[in-house]
Amino acid sequence: MVFSHINSVNWLSFMVNEKVISDKKMIQHIKLIIVRYYEDTFLKNASVDERDSKSYQEFKKLYQIIKK
Secondary structure (H helix, E strand, C coil): CHHHHHHHHHHHHHHHHCCCCCCHHHHHHHHHHHHHHHHHHHHHHCCHHHHHCCCCHHHHHHHHHHHC
16 A cells, blocks of 8 residues: 555656646645655665665655755
């Protein structure tokens, strides 16, 4: 169940990264979701292999951009 949510967040991240979603208010809202899911869900539930794999690349990429 957790990773189905992360798949959705990864898709959302892709749309932001590719500028399909460009509304600034929406992106501000999404940033909070990305950080929360990454820190509170992904890091706590993903195995080391999942964290280091190519899975969820868009999600991890957007998280890194937000945290800069």
